[in-house]
Amino acid sequence: MSAQSEFDREIALDAADGEPGTYRGQLGEGWRIGGGINGGLLLALAGHALRRELGETSADGIPGHSDPMAISAYYLTPGVPGAVTVRTDTVRRGRAVSTGQASLVQEDETGREVERVRVLATYGDLAAVDGDATTTATPPQLPDPEACVSAAQAPPQFLKHATLLERLDLRLDPATTGWAVGKPSGNGVIRGWFRMADGREPDPLLLLLAVDALPPVAFELGLPGWTPTLELTAHVRCRPAPGWLRVNLTSRTLSGGYLEEDAEVWDSEGRLVALSRQLARATSPRR
Amino acid sequence: MSAQSEFDREIALDAADGEPGTYRGQLGEGWRIGGGINGGLLLALAGHALRRELGETSADGIPGHSDPMAISAYYLTPGVPGAVTVRTDTVRRGRAVSTGQASLVQEDETGREVERVRVLATYGDLAAVDGDATTTATPPQLPDPEACVSAAQAPPQFLKHATLLERLDLRLDPATTGWAVGKPSGNGVIRGWFRMADGREPDPLLLLLAVDALPPVAFELGLPGWTPTLELTAHVRCRPAPGWLRVNLTSRTLSGGYLEEDAEVWDSEGRLVALSRQLARATSPRR
CATH class of the missing domain: 2.40.160.210 (Acyl-CoA thioesterase, double hotdog domain)
Structure with a gap:
């Protein structure tokens, strides 16, 4: 490291x-x-x-x-x-x-x-977990990173509050970036490629950043405001291989002003390396 | 109460x-x-x-x-x-x-x-959350309780260590009870109806029992041993209505001897009232 x-x-x-x-x-x-x-x-x-x-x-x-x-x-x-x-x-x-x-x-x-x-x-x-897993989960299907949308293309009013994005090389699936042009799909899915801008390879600690570093899935539900996290739990299931990570965010239920955001992180060898879920509060859009 | x-x-x-x-x-x-x-x-x-x-x-x-x-x-x-x-x-x-x-x-x-x-x-x-939710989740489809398998029909060697089951009225979907006759489906799903045997109606505290009261989903993955929980996080999303709860357990990935178990709990009005995920350790079968 x-x-x-x-x-x-x-x-x-x-x-x-x-x-x-x-x-x-x-x-x-x-x-x-x-x-x-x-x-x-x-x-x-x-x-x-x-x-x-x-x-x-x-x-x-x-x-x-x-x-x-x-x-x-x-x-x-x-x-x-x-x-x-x-x-x-x-x-x-x-x-x-x-x-x-x-x-x-x-x-x-x-x-x-x-x-x-x-x-x-x-x-x-x-160290002993080689990722030889029994799983019915499948990695998210994404266009190549070159065909995805860089987070640096996000609206300026968003980037202003998001110096984090300068640390990351995020490439979002264009099918899940309708929110960026005012047309959220309402599907509750955002997925993309994730790596550090300076080439730092993933390990279990970096996975703890990766599960909460994409734009909030609430954006794609038509909720462009700040969504503070109340609680987040992550499970790291094996040490990730070097290279790009793929992150898949989903949310299914918004009730009483709160929504859950589930993240799955997959490594370059196609292994599910981390799972997380957070409970977040949906707020009014910030202007 | x-x-x-x-x-x-x-x-x-x-x-x-x-x-x-x-x-x-x-x-x-x-x-x-x-x-x-x-x-x-x-x-x-x-x-x-x-x-x-x-x-x-x-x-x-x-x-x-x-x-x-x-x-x-x-x-x-x-x-x-x-x-x-x-x-x-x-x-x-x-x-x-x-x-x-x-x-x-x-x-x-x-x-x-x-x-x-x-x-x-x-x-x-x-109290203020009426369950008027935006959701893409759908309640589990289950046969009527009368057409389901009562947990009291579980194998005697299981019941011996499971006085808990006498407190509950559990009715499992027969499509997910292959494990009870030595033929687990391998699908990683167990679902069923849940209520207290003495008629105590559900509230948020009872939901904390409900998320961890069914037979472990590991059984249906062909792992009949004890699966101790390392960590469990539950989100209660609204207060449940009286009557039967429906509980849906799923697991997708077993790696390095650990698996996750996700639970969804739905109330009698068809609302998703609780979500949970646990990390559990798969052990050798106990004889």
Whole structure:
């Protein structure tokens, strides 16, 4: 993993002196989307802290667990650029898997600590999982990346609030980008190719960004407003191969002002590498 | 809600004297499945404690939130019959939603405290949600309950470890019960009607049981062993109408010894009232 990649620099953490399980980082300006820092990036940051915490061999010699198998984030307040602290706590160390908790906090302008995200996760070791899976799922059918729509072609009023898109090379299936020209299909599907603009290859932590980095599927349901995430849970099913990822977003039900967004992520070898579901709030369009 | 129902007696909690946010209950023998107390019942118990905690009007006059909109449980060790303590913690009180955490613990035979489940959840108020939803989802097509297979007809070696089934009136679609006669379809689908045997009507807490109360979908994939849940997240989308629920379980991918199980719950008015996904471990059959 290159320490020079934009993603790795953004999720870099220093262990806090004298505070076991506490890590400090810095959120940059380049990962904004809508009203705050992208939720997938915050999840990857918390996921990195938990890898540090749960990945080490325990005092009684049990090997650590480095891969997030299931991770749930409850979003409390929007993250903003600046210093960030992640406090982790080991809930249970086991032989096959370990469970931990993380709390991501920032200080407001008065120096008061405000929690951004609370996370629970179970980590394991996906090194042994070769992706030899029994599955009835099929990868999304997409035109070649060259025939897809680059996210950089999104409307300027959207890009203004979306510095995140400069970090990514997103190519959306034109069949799912009607929203960009004011003609959402209403189908509740957005799919596309995903990779980092600087070539950083995927691994389990990057998958935590990938599940929440496309334009919200709500756009294609005719809801062009900000859709803040209340909760997102991701399952990483195997370590991804290098190369393009394919991401398929779907939503089926909007009720009481809330909708679910399901993401599937497929790697370049055609394996289903991650699944996620989030509950998001549909809001009025921002002008 | 009748305090006399088996379910309400099982999730009954007393506030612990002098320990704010702590509740004590008692797990009975009648909710066993496989190696421990049913995971959905434990989720409902934690969900009840969080309703007590988050449902009260706050000191500064913000109305409480009584309905679990998103709830995630990380299962650590199997629950057993006996005394149980649920410690809750308010993570954030908001106007629209509030977030809380719960830890469900029991004492082992030496008096040492062992954590069973760690839970995060966001609660809101579903009273205003009339289920007038925009959805492309369709309820499962099932034969009438009379034409379905009662779970009481399951093999004796299964029922022996499944006192839970005596609490439920489950009627499974015969097209999805090949596993019961040694001929699993391999389709990864189990669906059926669900209600409580004593007539207790559904509400959001009962939905937390309903998402994890059918035979595991792994059975229909030809995996007859115990499939312990690592993590389960449920979204309650509206309050269910009285009467039968329909539950549809699906699984698509088994990889590295783990599979996901998705549940959809539909009420008697044809509304999608809950969605859940769990990550479970496939084990060797128990003889």
